[in-house]
Amino acid sequence: MIRALWSRAERDHLDDALAQLDGWIREGCLIKRTLVLTDAQHAELTERTKIAADVLNLRPEIRRLDGRTQIKITPRDCDELTDREVTLAARIEDVHRALTHDED
Template identity: 45%
Template sequence: MGAVWRRDQTDYLTDALSQLTGWTRDLRGLRRTLTLDDSQHRELAEHITVYADAAEVRAQVRRLDGHTQIQLCTPDGGPLTPNEVSLAARIEAAYGEITNR
């Protein structure tokens, strides 16, 4: 990812997140909306389920008007951790593979 480590983990996570295009951060976690067809959505949702389970991150994926909406949160609703940012990066990689980007 190329993020710079600082003493304050929040700064580190902000740096790492800034390198993930399209992801936004809010009080609930990380969000991203992607334009995918139905088969691409299913494939990405499967990847997200596997990755989220392994990273112990709560991932919500839904389909709305031809878009895939993703929200990543900590299991306990606490502050953002490296797991959510790492999962976002893995989702971006899977998205690139699925859409050949």
């Protein structure tokens, strides 16, 4: 298998993009976020995330625990973080803002 090697500038670009997303934490090859959502908001976020994840060919882990929604996005085989994972995190943030903005 041939893998593209990410240059330092490309990794910095991803780290900069991730830093723009509130609450997302990078741990090794995965990024994660915990959100406080109602059950209905969780269900809506999960459905919308599945659509975006399918387009990006990713399988995020989304689970509900003690009234919180926990999201983990990991590259396949835990390879290097790519723009796809950061793009999915940004889409999830957009959905989260839309869901919680409706409450205001």
